[in-house]
Amino acid sequence: MTMNNPPPRFIPMKQFATSYPVLLIDNQAPIRELHNCVSERLNAVLQYINLMACTSLPDYAENDINTVANIARILLQDVRDVFGVIEQRGFEVPKVQ
Known part of the structure; x- marks a missing residue:
């Protein structure tokens, strides 16, 4: 007999x-x-990337561009992880009793 174990309540976010x-x-x-x-993080990263897209690149060092990309990566990874939980919850099939 196979038992379906519920996923743990707290799911670790991806981290590097x-x-x-x-x-x-x-x-x-x-x-x-x-x-x-998710909405807060996604809006923040979109505004941040939009701001950077309107900035002249010669004004910034290579290290600054790497920092911008890393911040966007971290925020988008958070969004992806939380969306995964939302999708898992949203696609659950209700149990018929």
Whole structure:
């Protein structure tokens, strides 16, 4: 008999700077709160990238461009991780009792 174990409540976010998960997503948080989290990060990174797109590149050193790209990568990774939880929750099939 196969038993379906529910996923752990707190799902680690992807990280590259640590070998131990320090940021976690509560997969039982209300969908609205998860969406608010994703929306905030996505809007922030879009505004940031838009600002950088309107800036003259000769004004910045190569290190500055790497910093901009890294910030965008981190925020977009957060968005992707939380969207994964939203998708998992949104596509669950209700149990018939």
